[in-house]
Amino acid sequence: MHLPFFRVLAAVLVAAPSLVVAQDTTSRGVRIGLTYDPGTKPGVVVLPVSTALGDSVAAIVSRDLDLGDRITVIPLDASASRAVARAGAPNWSLLAQLGAAAAIQVTPTPSGLHLAVYNVATRQTALIRDYVAPPASSVRAWRSAVHGLSDELEQSLTGTRGISRTRVLFTRGGRLWLIDSDGHGESPLAGAVTPGSAAWHPNGRTITYSTYVPSQIVVQDIGGRGRTVASGRGVFISPVFTPDGASVVYAHGEDDGVDLYSVPASGGAARRLSVGRGSDNVSPSFSPDGRRIAFMSGRAGHPEIYTMDADGTNVDLLTPLDVGESAYRASPDWSSDGRLVAFQSRIDGQFQLLTVGLRDRALKQLTSDGSNDDPSWAPDARHLVFVSNRSGTRQLWVIDAESGRARQLTRGASVRLPSWSPRLGEP
Numbered sequence: 001m002h003l004p005f006f007r008v009l010a011a012v013l014v015a016a017p018s019l020v021v022a023q024d025t026t027s028r029g030v031r032i033g034l035t036y037d038p039g040t041k042p043g044v045v046v047l048p049v050s051t052a053l054g055d056s057v058a059a060i061v062s063r064d065l066d067l068g069d070r071i072t073v074i075p076l077d078a079s080a081s082r083a084v085a086r087a088g089a090p091n092w093s094l095l096a097q098l099g100a101a102a103a104i105q106v107t108p109t110p111s112g113l114h115l116a117v118y119n120v121a122t123r124q125t126a127l128i129r130d131y132v133a134p135p136a137s138s139v140r141a142w143r144s145a146v147h148g149l150s151d152e153l154e155q156s157l158t159g160t161r162g163i164s165r166t167r168v169l170f171t172r173g174g175r176l177w178l179i180d181s182d183g184h185g186e187s188p189l190a191g192a193v194t195p196g197s198a199a200w201h202p203n204g205r206t207i208t209y210s211t212y213v214p215s216q217i218v219v220q221d222i223g224g225r226g227r228t229v230a231s232g233r234g235v236f237i238s239p240v241f242t243p244d245g246a247s248v249v250y251a252h253g254e255d256d257g258v259d260l261y262s263v264p265a266s267g268g269a270a271r272r273l274s275v276g277r278g279s280d281n282v283s284p285s286f287s288p289d290g291r292r293i294a295f296m297s298g299r300a301g302h303p304e305i306y307t308m309d310a311d312g313t314n315v316d317l318l319t320p321l322d323v324g325e326s327a328y329r330a331s332p333d334w335s336s337d338g339r340l341v342a343f344q345s346r347i348d349g350q351f352q353l354l355t356v357g358l359r360d361r362a363l364k365q366l367t368s369d370g371s372n373d374d375p376s377w378a379p380d381a382r383h384l385v386f387v388s389n390r391s392g393t394r395q396l397w398v399i400d401a402e403s404g405r406a407r408q409l410t411r412g413a414s415v416r417l418p419s420w421s422p423r424l425g426e427p
Helices: 010-013 055-068 079-085 094-098 139-158
Strands: 043-046 100-111 114-120 125-132 167-172 175-180 186-191 195-200 206-211 217-221 228-233 235-241 248-251 257-263 281-286 291-299 303-309 329-334 340-347 351-356 363-365 370-375 384-388 396-398 406-408 416-420
Touching: 043 055, 055 100, 100 139, 100 257, 114 139, 125 139, 167 195, 175 195, 186 195, 186 206, 186 217, 206 235, 206 248, 206 406, 217 235, 217 248, 228 248, 228 257, 235 281, 248 281, 257 281, 291 329, 303 340, 329 370, 340 370, 340 384, 351 370, 370 416, 384 416
Parallel strands: 043 100, 195 235, 195 416
Antiparallel strands: 100 114, 114 125, 167 175, 167 416, 175 186, 195 206, 206 217, 217 228, 235 248, 248 257, 281 291, 291 303, 329 340, 340 351, 351 363, 370 384, 384 396, 396 406
C-alpha cells in the first residue's frame, strides 16, 4: 500500500542523496506523459541503487516491467551503471542516447520504498511517491509490496495496470499449489487433497475446487479450511465463481451426461443451468459482466465451445463447427476485457491454444510447439498461463497473446489445470 502525497524526506535524503527532490503532483492511477512513438513500447532505465536491498529491488522491478510486455527495460552494463547517475540528477544525455523515455529509481527506506520517475524528454521529475512495505525479512510480504509498486508504475507509464502482484493456482501430485506470476514463491496449499480444477474468487482470498474422493465442490479461504457446497453421486467438476462471487457454477452428472449447475457460495440448493440431453457440458467461464457463460459441450457429437445466458437460455455455438475424428475444442476461458475466449483445440494430433473473438468470431492460433492445454487469462487480458510439454514434462508456461512471447513458469514434477488470480492486495 502506498501513501499518496506523503514523503519521508529525511530517510530519502540519507539513503539516496542523488535523488532529485520534487513534489508528488500526480494522484493514484494518473498516467505520466512520456514521449515515444505510438505503437511502440516505451524504453525505461531502472537506475542502480547503492543500498543493501537496492540491487534486489531494482532487479524485481526490472523483471516485473519486462514480463508485463508493455515496456522495454533497457539493460545497463557496469560502465553504463556507473555513468547513468551523477550527483544531483540523472545523466540526461546518456539516458537519451540509450533510448530511454523514462528513468526509474526505487530506493528502500526505513518505512518502505521510495519511487522517483524521471521524464527524459523534459529532463524533469515526473513522479515522487512513497510506499509502506514490511521488513525484507518477511520475504513473501516484502516481495508482494515491490510487485504492487511495479504494477502501479506500469499503469502510470502505459495506462494499464501490471500483473506482477498476482499468483497462479495449479495441481501437482494430488495437491493444490500456488506460485507468484514471476515464478517465485512456489508452495503447496494446505487442506486440498486429490483436487481437480480450481478457480479464484474475485476477492483473491478464496478459491473453489473439485475433489474426486469424495466427489464434491469445495469453497476454501486461502490458509483456511474448506467447506463442501455440493456433493453426491456421480462427478462434480470444473467449478468457477460468478463474477460477483455470490455463487459457484460447476458441472455434475451421473450416468446420462453432465450438465452445469449453480449453487450459492455459502451453500444451499443447487439449480440446473444447461440441458445437454445426455451430452457432457463442462468447464464454465463467465463473461466479465456475468451475463453469459462460455462452456464446452459435446452436444454436436464432439466437444465445441458454446455460450449461453447465465440462466442457461440462448445457447449459441461460439467456435466454427468442425468435423472429423480430430475435432475437439475444450477448456474455454473468457478474457477480463470481454473481447476473447481462449481454448484448446486438437490440431495435427496435439492440442494447441487458440482465441476466438466474441464480435467477429475470428480465430487466432497462439501455440505450435509441443502439446498445450488448459489456458487461463491473467487479469490484464493479454497474458495466458497454460500447460505445455514443450520442455519434456508438463509445466506451466505464460504467453503474451499479442506478441507470442512465451516463458516457462514452473519446473519439476508435472502439473495440471492452472488458474490465474485476480489482482491481489496485501498478502
